Amino acid sequence: MPPPIDDTRHQSAVNDNIELRSSLDEDSYPLQDHDPMSSERLLSTDDDRPTKTQQKLSPHKKALLKSSAINLFWITSWYTFATFLSVYNKWMFSAEHYNFQFPLFVSSIHMVVQFSFAGLSLLLVPSIRPPKRPTIKDYMYKVFPCALATSLDIGLSNLSLKTITLSFYTMCKSSTLAFVLVFAFLFRLEKPSIKLIGIILIIIVGVLLMVSDETEFELVGFIAVMTASACGGLRWSLTEVLLRKESMGLSNPFASIFFLAPAQAVVLLILAAAVEGYPTIFGSVFFVTLEDGLFTALTILIGGVLAFVMISSEFFLIKRTSVVTLSVCGIFKEVATIFISTLVFGDRLTVINTIGLCITLFGIALYNWLKLRRAAEQARKHIHDEELQHQLASTDDTNEHLSPPSSGGPMYSMVAESTPILLVDGAMTNYRESKDGLDNSDDDDEHNKRWDQYELR
Structure with missing residues (x-):
């Protein structure tokens, strides 16, 4: 005949199993916070993703809003x-x-x-x-x-x-x-x-x-x-x-x-x-x-x-x-x-x-x-020229293919480059202050240089 089951020993084993599972469950959560390959991260829900409002608040747009508010105040x-x-x-x-x-x-x-x-x-x-x-x-x-x-x-x-x-x-x-x-x-x-x-x-x-x-x-x-x-x-x-x-x-x-x-x-x-x-x-x-x-x-x-x-x-x-x-x-x-x-x-x-x-x-x-229409055309042309120069420089081409660096127009000139938009003139005024959170990569530096020509200090 099989030996009789000890109820006390059986209950103790069950309790130990429950505690072990609970301990494993508790230990799994901290791992998910640090493990980039965690299933919790890979299968994140929509609630964990940045909202459209958060995505829109880029440094460029923050600088734009800030400068627009300042201009509106002075107007x-x-x-x-x-x-x-x-x-x-x-x-x-x-x-x-x-x-x-x-x-x-x-x-x-x-x-x-x-x-x-x-x-x-x-x-x-x-x-x-x-x-x-x-x-x-x-x-x-x-x-x-x-x-x-x-x-x-x-x-x-x-x-x-x-x-x-x-x-x-x-x-x-x-x-x-x-x-x-x-x-x-x-x-x-x-x-x-x-x-x-x-x-x-x-x-x-x-x-x-x-x-x-x-x-x-x-x-x-x-x-x-x-x-x-x-x-x-x-x-x-x-x-x-x-x-x-x-x-x-x-x-x-x-x-x-x-x-x-x-x-x-x-x-x-x-x-x-x-x-x-x-x-x-x-x-x-x-x-x-x-x-x-x-x-x-x-x-x-x-x-x-x-x-x-x-x-x-x-x-x-x-x-x-x-x-x-x-x-x-x-x-x-x-x-x-x-x-x-x-x-x-x-x-x-x-x-x-x-x-x-x-x-x-x-x-x-x-x-x-x-003036606004001409400003938009000039802005697109300047950015296109800068991107073209950047591409030529990245392929180690000779400097003779690059146009000489622009000294920039007068800061307060009436030409279109100085006033791209009526209400947001000088929108990049505080751009340098708002870009601190960005990575200091070469691409970012080149992108920032393209915007510096529109910066009205």
């Missing part, structure tokens, strides 16, 4: 403070409101305020101090012409607001892009073409329609604002030339204001003395008592602060993009300003005014479209 800041400054100037100089009849004097004080704030910024933040500064010769022959054009632009613009409405002023100032293109042709920042000349003619037709049916037309104010527009086109073209020259030390916006504002203040103070007269200014009702004088001074200083913040936004925007991008973004600012002027000051627009404005804005938008 919004420029819109806001420029609109506030336009409303402030109209309220300050029009006879129906504060009626301060000395716009050239006010503009000169604004230059002093901007110079003070810029100097304070450079003093408190050493990192933004430019390593170089313009020589006396450069200041007289390069900086001063830009300061003179800026002074005439600001002074004549404020002078025109004494007699014309804010909406009519804004519509006339929309012609600035036409003057920007004209001076860009003269300075060889833009190559003349039939299309660009046609855009200038479209803008001129729009301005003529706006003027032909203006309900409150004033010839003196119209001449002043159109002259200011011409000076504005010269101003921004000269500004771009200065910004792209690192040797001038004006690439920093605060440094630019610091060096430009004194010359602008001197020009405006001389014009104010000749046109308005200081005895007339300080003998007016605005300076009769100490209280009146303090209130007037405070009112003028507020405008200076608005002007400083607005110009800082302008310089940051043009530094990251270009002067034409600034003009194109002005489309929406002008529409917003006209809308606000109808609400605040009760300005009236006729059908002909509106048609003329639409034609002018169409011309500006058409230029933007042409």
